[in-house]
Structures are given as C-alpha cells and as structure tokens.
Amino acid sequence: MTKADIVERIYEKVGYSKKDVANVVEEIFSSIKASLEAGEKVKISGFGNFNVRHKTARRGRNPQTGADITIEERKVMTFKASQILKKAINSGAR
C-alpha cells in the first residue's frame, strides 16, 4: 500500500474529492514529520506511537573491510504498535 492507495481508500470511505483528500494526507504526514523533527513524541491512539530516540556514539566495524570505525551519535525514529494494532494484525485472515 502506498500513499496513493491510502488516498483511494479514504476516498472510497468518505467520498470527498480525491485531490482534496490527497492534500490532507500530505499535510498529515508533514505534520507528524515536523513534530518528530522538533523532538516531540507522536501518539496515535489505536495505531501506535512514534518516538525519536537519541543514540550515543559507539565503536563499530566495517563488516566489509574489517576496519574499526566510530558510529557517530545520532537520532533514530522508532515506532511502537499499539495493542489494538497488534491484535488486528494477528486476527487478520491468513
């Protein structure tokens, strides 16, 4: 499923103009991105939480050359699915 498919589904459910729905979908993701960029947690009840975690620098190794390298400190985005989503995924038809 891509963004275009999501727009299609929403359109089928609510029937607003596809172009307008696409605009809102775009705005939803930009808003979430802006929030995470500002270091804010994003909690979508029933779906899950998006978080930004800070990782400290650590020593690593280039698996190809074997050379020791330092992995710089960085921030990573994580997602934790809600219980509702986890349940839905496991009750889906297989």
Add this chain to the structure above:
Amino acid sequence: MTKSELIERVSAEVKTFSKKDVEIIVDSLFDSMSESLSRGEKVEIRGFGSFKIKEREGRQGRNPKSGENIYIEAKRVPFFKAGKEIRERINK
C-alpha cells in the same frame, strides 16, 4: 502530539475541510493502514517510512515467575523502518 492535536494542526493548514472532516480523514487514514497491515501487506509512505509484517515462529518458552514451561504461539509482528527524508531531518 496526540491524534487530536494532529487533527488541530492539520485543520489549521487545510482550508477546504472542517475540523470534523479532517478528523474523519485522519481516522480513515490510520484505519486503512491497519487494515492493510492486517492483510499482511506492506505499507510504504515515501519520505516517511514503511511498515511491514514479520512472521515469528512458535517457540518453547518459560514463565519467568513460575518456571513453568509454556509454548509461545507463532505470531505476526509489525515493523517500521524510517524513510531517508525523516532520518535526515531528525538529525539536523
């Protein structure tokens, strides 16, 4: 930011819909994604990230409290991988 704050912020940017309509679209968006994942499909949002389902096999486990042996059923778990754009943006 919670879902209701997301609805507020999106409504402030979008003039074509009322807040109630934005709420319907936001709910409908996350429902569509959940439904798709429940069918075992991958969900890919360019610039944001992708969600996919991994199958976990059943395994022998132990109840850490009672020490009793239990069988952990096979299950499906969702995974998220952040997209390139967001990875870069949160590190700026």
